[in-house]
Amino acid sequence: MNRTKFILTTLAFYPLTLLAKILPKTALGITKGFKVNSGEARFGVHYKMKGVTLNTLDIKISGKDTENDLAVFEQTGLTPNGGPPLHIHPNQDEWFYVIEGEYKFQVGNDTYQMKAGDIIFLPRNIQHAFVQLTEKGRMIVSYLPAGKMEDFFAVTDKWTLPPAKEEIEQVFADHDMKVVGPPLIVD
Structure with a gap:
């Protein structure tokens, strides 16, 4: 085989490699949209984050819908002056969009006051x-x-009593997060 023919043959396969990255998602049936109504959860389950806060989390888009590429929740905050401990997601980026109320976020060493309409991005690690x-x-x-x-x-959601600090840290670790400090406090 001459060099030109080899290069052309190699280049001809490049679009196939791109198609191979796209094809699995459509081949697995992720081709239809869906709607989740206001006040409802994707699979009808309203998770209560008992023990850390009293917040309710409703899955709107599940990892099951996206081959684990994305999960979206609506969080209803019912815990004034409450929130999760300082933690890290080594493998996930996160973003929040405030619909109602006000929050204080710490991201790294920076703090941000958030109100309805604000969005914040939290990079992994x-x-x-x-x-x-x-x-x-x-x-x-x-x-x-x-x-x-x-x-x-x-x-x-299954906790019935506030868990000990060690149990919170273990549950975070079991789900690929690491607790690195206490929850934030209101100034």
């Missing part, structure tokens, strides 16, 4: 936490990739 500043709040939170977040909220 950066410590972060938030605290709810108002009586009630609502946010959209998204995880990229979805990771084990749906399972994490299913576990916290």
Whole structure:
């Protein structure tokens, strides 16, 4: 085989490699959209994050819908002055969109005051936490990739008593997160 023919043959296969990256998603049936109504959860389950906060999390887009590429939740905040401990997601980016209420976020060493209409991006491997500043709040939170977040909220929903710090840290670790500090406090 001469060199020109080899190069042309090699280049001809390049579009096939791109198609191979796209094809599995459509070949597996992820080709139809869906709607989740306001106040409802994708599979009808309203997770209560008992023990850490009293927040409710509704899956809007599941990792099961996206081959674990994305998960989107609506979080209803029912815990004024409450929030998760300072933690890290080593494998996930996260973003929040505030629908209602006010929050304070810490991302790395920076703090941000958030109100309705604000959005914040939290890159993977950066410590972060938030605290709810108002009586009630609502946010959209998204995880990229979805990771084990749906399972994490299913576990916290089963708690009947506030868990010990060690149990919280273990459940975070079991779901690919690391607790690195206490929850934020309101100034």
